[in-house]
Amino acid sequence: MRIELVKRPQHSALFSALSPFIALALTLVAGAIMFALLGKNPVQALYLYFIDPLREVWSLHELAIKAAPLILIGVGLSVCFLSNNWNIGAEGQFIVGAIIGSILPVLFPEFQSWIVLPIMLLLGIVGGAAYGSIPALLKVRFNTNEILTSLMLVYVAQLFLDWLVRGPWRNPEGFNFPQTRSFHEFAILPELLPASGRANWGFAFAIIAAIVLWFLLSKTLKGFEIKVLGQSPRAGRFAGFSNARMVFFAFLVSGGLAGLAGISEVSGAIGHLQPSISPGYGFTAIIVAFLGRLNPLGIVAAGLVLALSYLGGEAAQISLGVSDKVARAFQGMLLFFVLASDTLIHYRIRLVGRQAAPAAEAPHGNA
């Protein structure tokens, strides 16, 4: 018994749409099995994970809070992955964006005005983009693999943040906790609908970014350029597109968006800088990008699904005593299933018996 792949002459539009759902279904099945093995009721566990968080409005707000950075980073990553630039360092760009964006409230807390927040957001974008430009520069000038460089820079960014909040930026009035002073009110990202929950403008940024990038990718020449350079770099060169410029474009856009996500998270949900400001958003966003099939609108949905898994993890920990690390395992499994299901878009799968009918044993077909 052997699995054989038969290439489809064209991509299957049907499976392009179905594949994320197939992946989700498979993940749910695998998750159910996993829960059963852990000794928990699978149905109850899945319910807690995926349905329960949707039942209350405040919980929906929490969902938006968790989804915002995933979507923001995810849509940036879609531009990168579509152009074959593998930005694995979004986590680092998130952190650096948060750091640079926090300069005003941390170092100049006396400067309080409505203009502080916009400057912070802008600095966050610039910081993330600048940090993202490092692997881009190394790739273009020195032909260095961007996966490894962007990833190494994540560790560097984390260590840098750690040093800042334990050292020069530590809150002088803060009882020696490793964190900066709390941001003043002008430096806090306001909530969208304060009456019903905590969701802040970060979610709005995410939706806007998704719509803008969707339009860019599907309707404009730039989007065409991104896709051609990613799929067939030589054809892109033949068209007159510059691969070097695209590397920078992709990393600046995704770095900037990751930086925006970083400063939004810090000025919205957290309110100050501390050593750990992200539960791995930069990496989970990779899963979001693939689950959303690298389409910004799909990424919005995928971001919500993965945010759900974070919330569900917290809920399951409280109610079932299941570790919140299970969410991570879930997310990893999901990416696996997404990639496996994507195969159906390019190939038809055939199960082949021992061997195809051999020539010698077929009867004479002619006289």
Added chain:
Amino acid sequence: MGMLESILLTIATAATPLLIAAIGELVVERSGVLNLGVEGMMIMGAVTGFGVALTTGSPWLGVFAAILVGAVFSLLFGFLTLTLVTNQVATGLALTLLGLGISGMAGEAFVGQPGLRLARLDIPGLSDLPVVGRLLFGQDPIFYISIALTAAVAYFLFRTRAGLTLRSVGDNHTSAHALGIKVIAIRYMAVMFGGACAGLAGAYLSLVYTPQWVENMTAGRGWIALALVVFASWRPWRVLAGAYLFGGVSIGQLHAQAFGVGIPSQLLSSLPYLATVVVLVIISRNRRLTMVNTPASLGRPFVPDR
């Protein structure tokens, strides 16, 4: 034992997991497959090694279990990339994320528990030599395995017919297939070998380097191992040199931290990562070198027509 000797000793301990993981990945990449999941396989090896050693009381059982788990875990990657022909970069990342997730989950029970340590193996006579004695002949058993592994892989790749076949698959899988070479089977075996090595390297971390379990304790070593393979231009002995260089940097900065040098500890801790970037830049600059040494079909999908 002098300061220098103890520093050199710890360099070997720091270098060994890098060496083993990198040698495994070297074989995988020589067959034309790019497996970015080394970090994930390593951490699975670390948690398995620790857990099995703890529950059975035998560190060696832990080591064997880790090797097994590494190989099986890599099969997931193999199935997706070799049979379903998924994108190798994305699948490798998925393997890492999955490995970090599962190991975090499985290892929760082990946090804070004291670990078992693999016993040192002194080679009688030789280990009493001054300076080099303890260093070269008085190490833990896996150190010796790592050196033997390097030599074995070098011999295999360049002096055996099977190694030649594997290299040919990495050079041009279409030609290899046309010659009747079983490309997919060879790649599966290479991938599992890489997984086994990564598992072993992970077990080394949790059973020799620091006998304990901490979430994400690999701290990027899997990624550094990947960089090492590039740095070494896919040659086994150069991987050894690179691993020891990195071991040196890692230990150097740890000692500097302990010493109380005025530099902030976080900066020192980031040295291995920065060094990786620098080394990658240096080796990649030379495009000629890169082109000539990189296995030509690395990362490319292979679907045989039947």
Added chain:
Amino acid sequence: MQSGTNKDNGGVVKTTLNAGDEPLLEVRGLTKVFGTLKACDSIDLAIGKGEIHALLGENGAGKSTLVKMLFGTLEPVAGEILWKGESVRIASPSDARRLGIGMVFQHFSLFDALTAAENIALSLEEKTPIARIAERARELSRSYGLPLDPSAHVGDLSVGERQRIEIIRCLLQHPDLIILDEPTSVLTPQEAEKLFKTLETLRDEGKSILYISHRLEEVKRLCDRATVLRHGRVVAHCDPRKETAASLARMMVGSEVHAVVRAAPPKDADHSPLLEVAGLSREPSNPFAIPLRDIHLTVHAGEVLGIAGVAGNGQGEFFEAISGEALQDKAGMVRIRGKDAGRLDISGRRLLGAAFVPEERLGHGAAPRMRLSENLLLSRFRTDAKSYLTHIGIIRESTISAATRRIVSDMDVRKSSEDPEASALSGGNLQKFIIGRELDRQPAVMVVNQPTWGVDAGAAAHIRQALIDLARAGSAVLVISQDLDELFEISDAIAVMHDGRLSAPVPVGEATYEKIGLLMGGADASTPPTAAMEAV
């Protein structure tokens, strides 16, 4: 009694195999299906001992598929193979080798990073040490006139030298039947002659050869018998020496092939130089590239200039230099319509009125996973920005779709859906689209690299006619091709590229295959012909 009856197209054509001769290889009703495509449909074939048997057919007729089944790389879905009278199943190349069937592929199965000896060793099953293999290879190369250095790295070797590795590797296994797939497509006429001598020596030793080709003169010169395939079916068995090239062509294509009409250029036509290359040199951009040295050429309005040359002599590098994918040091090295273009990128050169068609269709001339309409935009978004894009860069889908439909109908592109992905089209149809895309702009300068490789005869004729018509309408056309027949058919003058240098163009009336062949092999154009022949 063997007879080559086949039930196709009404004709029952007898073979010339004598009664009583047991064939070495016989194939009955062999069929292979890929998805919905019947690549081989119930093929019957017989090859005797000590015979050179031609397998004729145009691109896409099923020749390669058939021999892959004989060599074990593919397995048939129906039919049987008889080897020395016995029914056999060839499930892998090792089965084929064990039977005594060897094959030299058109696209070599070689490993650039390994030496010639290592390459040969990989195709042999025995565990003989490589040194012994190298020794045996050296012996064979001497006895059959195929010079080869076993310790050379394949990546450094020329195409002709690589082919010799393939042949020697095949001979080392003492085959009774040797299959050669389009062997002369990568050789100069002189190298081809040497190959024929080698093949005749093998035949005289009692070996059989299955010779695949679409080159009729060669087949007539070399082969004893021929089987003609068309659309996957056998349409004839014949003796090529008794046929004419025209009758063979008719069998291959099934109808009269339209000869290309090359009208004389009008008397008072404009002859201004539209493409001028002066002193073009280019350093290799990677270790395997060929440097270009001091190339000069001029293509005038109304003219078709052909550049001949064996693959691997710098054609690709030259194309990139002219198209602007690689910029020149001095702006004046390339001039288009009288303007310096050396520092302009490809879009800049297109805006000056030039159009380019590269050798590789999928991955260079077109993006395989993008639809035809998107591929239209690929090379036209700058030149046609006003019609295809809005001010801010939004794509005008309907305008592009209409233009695509127009090109498809002008060039008679066959496809299975309204706007399919480029990879879904056959080679010939995609090439028609790509050329049509450029012709649609009525460019003043058209540069084409390998216009009809892998393209069926009908499409090829269409394309060649289109290029000539473009020239006669006043454009300058530069055609780079490995197909000498094609160049003689459409060019007004032929220059030869060898090792990165370009010879002076020879007007087609004065050019002969021999002269051009010598230049392709590197002989200096000024060397008297006889001395050069001996040197080769």
